[in-house]
Amino acid sequence: MTTTSAAATGVAGGTERVIGYSRAINEALAEEMRRDERVWMMGQDIGRLGGVFGLTRGLLDEFGPLRVRDTAINETFIVGGAAGAALAGTIPVVELQFADFLFTAADEIFHKLAKWRYMHGGQFTMPVVVRLPSGVVGGAGAEHSQSLETIAMHVAGLKVAVPATPSDAKGLLKAAIRDPDPVLFFEHKGLYRVKGPVPESDEHVVPFGSARVARPGNDLTVVATGLMVDRAVAAAEQLAPHGIDVEVIDPRTLVPLDIDTIVASVERTHRLMVVHEASRTAGFGAEIATQVQERAFFALDAPVWRVCGTDTPLPQDPELEQACIPSTDEIVAAARALAAI
């Protein structure tokens, strides 16, 4: 355990440890299950194996087979069953092995989770968390690598979290489990091994709808999520010596979206670029660009740009795959060009 200053980490006060993003998620699950015995989990290979990415390791031993349940390959049951279990007073936290599989449980996610409360006049709450290992991880292929968070944004009734750091992974997951509404929790597979400081507290809960300034700056605002946050910060560090001071904002949740923080930043920097791994067309970058021009058109000195994943399926080859998502170099080049307008 190490203790770092609040100024160095951006976390106010208290003791911290440096742990991995995976460990942070595992701790959030364990702590919330200890806190509230209505919380339980199901999914494929989450029990005996501890999850294909090891996120649920040790939980079966601690909480037993009724609270950490291995299922068959049956995504409609995993999500639809969670919806039904939520109506009966429990808080299911379920895992789909890959975020892409949300399409195999699409009716359950976009209809049952998102609309049940609404359709039935507000008589029920739907406290379900669906954990979705997301994004490019290296050769997983077109149906195991997508970033689908924008699709989740488009259907009313779902909250959407996209944690980029171990601290946010833990704090947002704890918030998600305590939320009475359904949450799609997009964990980036490429971040599972990344380490970072996490507050030493059972009450480290990161509220939804509060963006984080990952790097302060004055010349250009870059909004990025997931794996792209670190790349955007790395790009900013490369640009700093060249007199381009980039502010990187990580919204942390897309629903609700903290547009106020983004607009306030743009009003200072007068330039905006959105970076996301998801395909370019109709991605959340388009939404953010639109909202910013609606609210702060006259603050903009240049068009809003997007640096995004290609409008293609993802090839399985790891090198080709990387060519389909924004690299640090691409972010640097685009930011330099945008700053020059």
Added chain:
Amino acid sequence: MTNDPGPDREQVQREVYRKVVTIRFAELRIREHVEKEGFGGFWHPGIGQEGLQVGAVSAMQDDDYLYYAHRGLGYAFAKGMPLEPLFGDLLGRANGSTRGKGGGTVHFADASRHVLGQGGTLGSNFVMGAGTAAASQLLRDGRVTVVFFGDGASGRGTWHEAALQASVWKLPVVWICENNGWALSARFTEQSPTEHVADRAPAYGMPGVVVDGQDAMAVHDATAEAIDRARRGEGPTLIEAKTLRIRGHYEGDRQPYRDDPVLGDEIPNDPVHRLGESIPDDVRRGIDAEARSQVEQAFGAALAAPRADRSVIFEDVWA
């Protein structure tokens, strides 16, 4: 539950009759409204199927969970929901159980009576029902979940996923198929390789029971047995109640696809008559009169209620 006639059973049958005949009057009142006044939604009549719905639900305890199907009001009324909010939902009134978001009978609910609602996609309640039962198993609350569906929905893949997991986990859930022979325009016999939906149950290691759906008390007894089994921790049962679709898929459906006799007003093996046979005439007439007046009063109250304000559009998206 026993099949022996006795005072308790007579009381149960009389109560089933009362509810069935009430729903019959409700069916006729709704049809009259749809025909005379026009109607913005789709009313999927359940006339002729009231017996199996009420019979089955009457075997449930108050705190058991119900997922109903789309054909009629028998399920929810039998679970204790008053008629006025049901009619309110049908007519899109603010006094509906969905507070005006309804219109058509598809999405009524009553959390206090554990009427959990219905999805718009048929067969989605297979997996939800299994999940509700998993919650009961976790909480050890002793509750059983009953899920209704039609022969059409039996084609959904969600059935396979739910039935398999429910049986492996021995979840306290009972599935009740109302096989009325038609999934909109699709004949059951052309969409099933087996004679019965219940024939599929053994593959999931659960009992499959075929019962005469026009015999409300037979459905009651089969359901009671399945519920007891579920409550004992022995897992799910699939009950198939054989019935008939008397009217179209929705009221107003001209059924050009139908190659069996379109029944219209005739209800072969009418559950109302079967239940009423053993009730003395004067008692039965009293029940009928009270049921009719209850329906008229509730329908009138729903008609008189205001439509929902547009502000409800933005309510209940979030908790």
